[in-house]
Amino acid sequence: MQAIRSALFNALFYLNLVMFMLVFSPLFFGPRSSALWALKLWARSSIWLLEAIARTRLEVRGRDNIPKGSAIIAAKHQSLFETFAVLPLLADPAIVFKRELMMIPLFGWFARKFRMIPVDRGARATALVKLISRADEAVRQGRQVLIFPEGTRRAPGAPPDYKAGAMALYLKLGVPCVPLALNSGLFWPRRKFMRYPGTIIFEFLPAIPPGLAKNEFAERLEHALENKTAELLAGAGR
Numbered sequence: 001m002q003a004i005r006s007a008l009f010n011a012l013f014y015l016n017l018v019m020f021m022l023v024f025s026p027l028f029f030g031p032r033s034s035a036l037w038a039l040k041l042w043a044r045s046s047i048w049l050l051e052a053i054a055r056t057r058l059e060v061r062g063r064d065n066i067p068k069g070s071a072i073i074a075a076k077h078q079s080l081f082e083t084f085a086v087l088p089l090l091a092d093p094a095i096v097f098k099r100e101l102m103m104i105p106l107f108g109w110f111a112r113k114f115r116m117i118p119v120d121r122g123a124r125a126t127a128l129v130k131l132i133s134r135a136d137e138a139v140r141q142g143r144q145v146l147i148f149p150e151g152t153r154r155a156p157g158a159p160p161d162y163k164a165g166a167m168a169l170y171l172k173l174g175v176p177c178v179p180l181a182l183n184s185g186l187f188w189p190r191r192k193f194m195r196y197p198g199t200i201i202f203e204f205l206p207a208i209p210p211g212l213a214k215n216e217f218a219e220r221l222e223h224a225l226e227n228k229t230a231e232l233l234a235g236a237g238r
Helices: 002-023 025-029 032-054 081-085 099-103 107-113 124-140 165-173 214-235
Strands: 056-061 071-075 093-098 117-119 144-147 177-182 198-204
Touching: 002 025, 002 032, 025 032, 032 056, 032 081, 071 165, 081 198, 093 124, 117 124, 124 144, 124 165, 144 165, 165 177, 165 214, 177 214, 198 214
Parallel strands: 056 198, 071 144, 071 177, 093 117, 093 144
Antiparallel strands: 177 198
């Protein structure tokens, strides 16, 4: 039965995405604020579909830990779910994602419209310079920069593998960094079509203030994310 629910959700999820890009395509030529409103509407509708069909709900904790104005949001990455479900929770997010997604028709056009931050993971040194430059521009506009410190999806419980991006942004941007722990991979597994019933939890942790030394920041970020994520995984039940 859950396999049928999962298949139905997946079909409607991607149909919903295509319909959004087609119906709201005129917004590409209007103000970015209008397009951002539509993007958040699509995210909310997708979250609703997941709960209505697969019986997988979202619980958000620690919203008060998100600073007003510019910040870095450093999130664990276990599934596709958090890449869109976090959108309605932030005022004006600038998401760091792989550059290949920019090549997708309509999707890539809207990503430019939303001023997201593509990264070429094959050109490490150059990519880091461009990442910092684009993130700095977003911060000066009062936006929140969302980055996945491990760079790609990791299975729940996998050993941490933190890359240089989040560290570079923290050292250069001079804004607080909010760790975001989650357990989405238990209910929306990577590279699988199954969607399991239960509660996905997003927990925004207390912000790490700017100005810490490199090693201290790295230790605080990893400690906060790994400990809380392990706690969420241990406490989750399908």
